[in-house]
Amino acid sequence: MESTVRVVLKREVGLGDVGVFAYDQHWEIKSITRKGESPRRQVWETRGGDTFVTYLEDPYLELRYIAVQGPQSPSVSRIIHSSLPCWTLEEASQYLLRAHGRDEKIHGIYLLAASSPGEESESILEILRSCSRDGDSEVRRALLVGMGYLGTWAQVRGIAEFMNANDPDETVRRDAGHLLEGLDLHDGT
Template sequence: EIFLLFSNCSILNFVEMIFLRLILKNNVSVERVETLAWERDWYLHDFIPPTDEEVYEQIWLTQDENTSIHYVEDPLIGIRYLFIDGLNQVEICDKISSSLDIFRREEIFNMVHTAVSAEEYVRAIYHVGIIANHDYNMEIFEIFKLAFAHPETKVRNAAILATAYVGWREFEELLRDIIDCDPEEKVRDFANFTLKSLQSKNWEPNLNDSPRLVIV
């Protein structure tokens, strides 16, 4: 059974619509990320300890303060990732990718294509949601379309939640279809809540007031 617990807490606030994210593999510790930051002469700008209202986050700035690198541990989806904001994003991403073990796009797409259980599909769609950046991508959109039509309720809910990490306006039609046609009332309510939340924020991919998904 799936319960939706609505929260007024801020899960993650993005500084701008333009962003890039890299998902860390399990063998990359937070200490390794900190070491990379010191090696690259980034300085620690802020530290947010985990609470009921905040995710664990370290915010590093480049020396010119034009780029911020956010280390995030997101318990809502069970993923640790780096969020890069500001100037020189591609350059910073290249430096990180050459130093840390991160998920490549093809690896994440393979997660989707090889998923057998609902749990594997949920994990895959969360990863897809994190690597999607501000630019619309047809291949990623088609993955979401398939997830929205999945027979398992938990997969459809995961796809709805993942749209809040992306914020593409193209999701509006998919969410409306769920609101109108999904057989589960709680899924319809979740889609309606997510759509209204994204619309109220002009489709910016932040998770303020986002619903928490609890599967039991």
């Protein structure tokens, strides 16, 4: 199965900017969001016809990102990164590590989760483990949402299991159970 590469856009980049970029790349529009539909998205097919680029305004993470899927996804995502203002994985990690207060931490968790690669990273997992011990239950709940975007990472399950069994807040334990159910559905177990 081909993995999807997500490229998280900076706040100043919107659908219009991505549309101009896609036009310049000679990508063909495959679908657009109808008026009133949510989430807002638009899909293009690259020139070779084997890679799809989806702009998405994610209502859960409150982020805009581009999901690239297909054999050209590494090269297409590099072109996007070099042409539009995007978050790098390092920037997302540093934002979270320097965050003060609930809102910054939650935003940092979402940035990191959406920016993370398809394969596990021990340094990112260590940041996630640290967030699972944050004193604010809302930060820990946001971590569970973010980890849902990393469902293919085997160690995400272990963090969720630990939180399900040990978190001091009943709501966090319940949410961890929901994440584990979702991971089971994803895994087909």
